[in-house]
Amino acid sequence: MWKQTEKFYYQLKKGWCLFFLIFLTGCTTEGDPSGPAPLGSIDFQLVNYLNVSPGFNNGKTVRFRNNTIQVFVEEGVEDLGQLTIWTVVSNGIIQFNFVNMVPSEGIIIRLGQTAPFVCATTSMFRFGEDGSIRQATITLGPLYNNPSFCRNTIAHEVGHAIGIFPHTVDGGLMDFDGGNGQVTEPVATAITYIYSIPPSTDLTPLVRPGF
Numbered sequence: 001m002w003k004q005t006e007k008f009y010y011q012l013k014k015g016w017c018l019f020f021l022i023f024l025t026g027c028t029t030e031g032d033p034s035g036p037a038p039l040g041s042i043d044f045q046l047v048n049y050l051n052v053s054p055g056f057n058n059g060k061t062v063r064f065r066n067n068t069i070q071v072f073v074e075e076g077v078e079d080l081g082q083l084t085i086w087t088v089v090s091n092g093i094i095q096f097n098f099v100n101m102v103p104s105e106g107i108i109i110r111l112g113q114t115a116p117f118v119c120a121t122t123s124m125f126r127f128g129e130d131g132s133i134r135q136a137t138i139t140l141g142p143l144y145n146n147p148s149f150c151r152n153t154i155a156h157e158v159g160h161a162i163g164i165f166p167h168t169v170d171g172g173l174m175d176f177d178g179g180n181g182q183v184t185e186p187v188a189t190a191i192t193y194i195y196s197i198p199p200s201t202d203l204t205p206l207v208r209p210g211f
């Protein structure tokens with residue numbers, strides 16, 4: 001039984017970086033790919049913003065129940081190796097296991113159509129009774145792996161699928177256009193923390209009011 005079947009819609013858009021490159025010498029921002037920070041430096045406001053604030057679980061955290069997430073990939077999808085970036089930045093806490101049929105709990109990656117300037121979307125989230133993510137479906141647009149148009153598309157969408165819902169503005173992978181392709185340290189720390197505690201944890205005592 002699904003608690004909810006929702007079509008929350010996240011997408012990676014082509015940025016306008018190329019346009020402005022005519023005028024600027026460069027427009028990427030350096031990220032810090034050095035991995036998660038120690039537990040003492042968790043930015044709970046950021047965890048709240050990235051994972052809790054969209055409100056999918058009544059103010060509690062949202063994640064897959066298992067740290068090894070099943071992934072079903074439609075034939076023809078390329079560049080799947082990108083998703084291991086989440087295993088690397090979480091120091092192995094988040095793992096992926098490819099399966100040959102649609103999992104009852106896991107991520108589905110398929111080829112499809114997307115709107116103009118949209119590289120891919122992540123939608124069709126299903127949540128369990130405990131607020132955990134049961135399924136997330138990633139739809140890759142026709143240009144998802146065209147390096148002059150879309151980059152790091154699968155890595156970005158898997159970020160949404162595992163629980164980073166809004167976009168960041170830190171120059172990293174979870175910016176609306178995928179940034180520089182690196183998971184910034186605060187985001188890495190946030191998602192590692194989410195997968196280090198049980199689904200549906202109440203972070204209210206740790207988050208300052210007003211955020």
Ligand SMILES: [Zn+2]
Nearest residue numbers: 010011012176
């Ligand atoms: Zn996105």
